[in-house]
Amino acid sequence: MSPIITGLLLAVAIPIFVMTMSGRIGVLLAMKGENRFDHIPERLKRLTLFGLGQKRMVDPEEFTPGLMHVLIYAAFMVLALRTVMLFAMGFSSTALAVLTDLGDPFWASQPALLALYKVYLLAKDVVAALALVGCAYFVWTRWKVKPDRMTVSWEAYLILGFISGLMISEFLFGGSHMVVANAAQAKMGATQVPQTAASLVWWEPVTSAVGLAMMPLGENAAHAVGVAGFWIHLAIILTFLNFLPLGKHFHIITGLPNVFFQRTHSTGKLPTPNLEKEEFGTATVKDLTWKQGLDLYSCTECGRCQTHCPTYITGKPLTHKGVNQDLKHWIWDHEQWVEEGYGPSKVKEPLPEIVGSALKAETVWACTSCGWCEQACPVFIENVPRLIDMRRYQVQVKAEFPPEIQRVFEGIERQGNPWGLGQDRRDEWAEDLALPTWGDGGGPYEYLFFVGCAGSYDDKQKKVSRALVKIMREAGVSFATLSKQEMCNGDSARRMGNEYLFQSMAKTNVETWNSMGVKAVITQCPHCFNTIKNEYPEFGGEYRVINHTQLINELLKEKRIKLSSVMNTKLTYHDPCYLGRHNGVYDAPREVLNAIPGLEVVEMQRSKREGFCCGAGGGRMWMEEHIGTRINHNRLNEAALTLKHAEDPNTPYPSASDKKKPGLVGDYKDKGGTGVVAVACPFCSTMLKDAVNDTGREENIKVKDITELVADSLVETRTGSGTVTPGVTVSAKPE
Structure with missing residues (x-):
């Protein structure tokens, strides 16, 4: 297409992304250390099941929206390779010719690779179409259904627009090449329509259908639409990339790592601080561990944590989604303060305590530690230990707690x-x-x-x-x-x-x-x-x-x-x-x-x-x-x-x-x-x-x-005091 334009897009977008991410990562590095690199086989198993496999997304109480999310997630995973291909096409006319024309001489010598590529194109077409279904569902849900757990925001519609734009631009780009190829063959007086011609083909059913719909536009108009689709696709990708670290969709970057680093023991077990090393709880955001910081980055604001949360349902000043957002945005607004110690006045000063700056005391004390928020969270955010750590500081250092x-x-x-x-x-x-x-x-x-x-x-x-x-x-x-x-x-x-x-x-x-x-x-x-x-x-x-x-x-x-x-x-x-x-x-x-x-x-x-x-x-x-x-x-x-x-x-x-x-x-x-x-x-x-x-x-x-x-x-058969029988063993079987 154009190496210059492609290069300029990358030259602008990548440095901005790196600068934003350096601040985000710097904050994590400034937080307390924590060993989450143990039990690697178990972590990989859970990553496969809950991260790549999205098992928790389709829990019964949220099956339909979970399934729609899985459709969009699948499109992202499959189209990641396609995105790489598109950038290659932007830099190389050869890559453009080979990847858009299956009649190119390159494929004639690579029949096995051609078959594999067709299978990939089929998967790409199907998941992209299903992703549009998912986007339409979420637009309708937010516009008409308005679930209690969802926060109304322009960001959600913008992201859904980005995702839809990526899928549509992909179809337009592919469809235009079929129109152009068909026109070229017609000019040559070919008696056979090549594989890239505008007809329904099994390996790109949706793209070829779009190509057929574009036929009335003619070769030049279809080509212009395809070129526009190509650049719009790349622009959306790079804009999307830079938007991710600024909002709730940061989880697209941090979600899988957060699933990998989840705790591998019961949610009923709290971390044990070393009191001899004066680990008396969480006072400031720097007392959070890097995993707790990653938790904040990974919150999708989906609100699943609210649906059965006893504090939210009964009107208490605590939603774990809200806590995550309050802490995350406070940290993002004060990155230099957290990372380097420079406060808003640009001079070195100690960080304020979380309770009183980012959160209210009644928020920290409202939690019943029932664990619903952690059971429901699709990215395994650990909310309860973080709040208990804040309570530890309030009790053991400040002696400020409910008087009763x-x-x-x-x-x-x-x-x-x-x-x-x-x-x-x-x-x-x-x-x-x-x-x-x-x-x-x-x-x-x-x-x-x-x-x-x-x-x-x-x-x-x-x-x-x-x-x-x-x-x-x-x-x-x-x-x-x-x-x-x-x-x-x-x-x-x-x-x-x-x-x-x-x-x-x-x-x-x-x-x-x-x-x-x-x-x-x-x-x-x-x-x-x-x-x-x-x-x-x-x-x-x-x-x-x-x-x-x-x-x-x-x-x-x-x-x-x-x-x-x-x-x-x-x-x-x-x-x-x-x-x-x-x-x-x-x-x-x-x-x-x-x-x-x-x-x-x-x-x-x-x-x-x-x-x-x-x-x-x-x-x-x-x-x-x-x-x-x-x-x-x-x-x-x-x-x-x-x-x-x-x-x-x-x-x-x-x-x-x-x-x-x-x-x-x-x-x-x-x-x-x-x-x-x-x-x-x-x-x-x-x-x-x-x-x-x-x-x-x-x-x-x-x-x-x-x-x-x-x-x-009970039917009693024993008499007297009921003396026990030594050696009788009962073992509770795991459920």
Whole structure:
């Protein structure tokens, strides 16, 4: 075409892109280091599955828009090679002749390469056409549907225009060559139409169709359109390239690396700072790690993190999309300050703290750490650890935090439990049960039953503890407790930012348990389960950890316990975030419930991986909700509506596909709906029981732990105190 024009375009565009990217990369290099180069085989596997394969894009709740995005993504991947070809054509007339004319002598000597090139052209044509379908879908979605999760912006329409322009210009360029080739053959009086002539061909079906449509233009006009299409295509590519680092479509560059560098462990595991090196949390943006900075760059603003976010749905000042954008734009506006230390006044000055400059304190403290944002994010942005790091600084350095959690810290530190109740009262719940205590000379015991603070002190959860003992004794499970020696595992302290207190509790517990020879632990609290399973190994606590729903499910499968009908009622199950979303335990609780005769189990609309938080996670159990509506009310409203709809299918039930107002099922205010809400977490139990009382549904809805339901249905065959049987092993199978 024209080497001069092509060269000038590159000479202008590439330096601008390099200058912009140097600032973006410089900021990442100025942030804290972090090792994300471990587990390379696993990272490559995940990159293939979730990055190149786009698996998370087509999650059920967003399947259609996800599929449309995949169509556009596929076009970008396939047309990347075509873009290289076009630049080659711009510099070389030979490349232009060979790549646009399959009758060129070059191809006659390369039949295998010609066949491969035709296959590529077919793929290019198909994905480019499908990309136009995707673009049309997103224009219609933003213009007409206007989903709640999408932010209205001119940038989206501009990018869709760029993408559409690339595809259309490609078709016009290819179609014009077919018209010109056809005209040339006609002038030569050829009796046969060559392969490049304007007729439908299988290797470029769309391009050849465009060529046929352009035939009435004539040779000169078609050639002019093709030339315009060529230069427009290159101009869009280079403009697009320079626009990417300026907006949300930066993820086109950073998305795949971010997927590769995702953490390879459970989302329930928080990073462990080295307190001896004074790693006390995140104060300024330079305290973020380079991976956390890459997370900010990779946020697509798709809003998937909002659809089931408890804080967003209930009107709290936190959306993770918003946090990402606020931090990203603050960094971009102050790149020199972050990278070189020069503030807006052009003199060296320290960076301001994030809380107070880029984010508000109430934003940082609103998160329940339920993990939905990370489950939904297609590029695996890690939002929760970043917020917890900010809390760590607020607590450990500034001593600025919600006042109600001061007593929680004091209770854990002085009495080993967040209520601050006497340590000598830890085993009062089991005074008449004659439970064996680990290290009392009995045993050997197979399992440590870690009762937990709620199971030991909370009146409601004490019943669950006793019910679990009843089940384990009936099954002959070999277990013992720590009695008065048991201490809090530290979960709430860690997620409220008091890392020093958490590490003190963790080290003390691990040292005690290891000295006693503990190998396996049974928990009845998902928060205890998550902490001991995922976070204690960093302190030397390598245990096989089993949640009580997994335990009961295995006992049922092995026919070591038998259930009889105790109720005929409708029941819906609430997934605890730290059992389900963070640790993938969804089936065991449901299999247990389905094994209880007489129960009719109905699912809530937001269940399993889409489950809605009760509002207690992330230490919010101990904090007041002063803003928006209460999260536990929203969840209880959904449970009531689910039970009511099961009774009367004519009861209106909002569609889960309503994109304009997510969480509409949580707006149900009627008293209707009778049955049981089953839980598997003491925090969830407390929050949902409080919601039942707050909303005046005490007569209709009961909240019960799965353990209580099983114990009520249990057929007891053992007599006496129910002494345990040493050596009986139960192993929870992964789900």
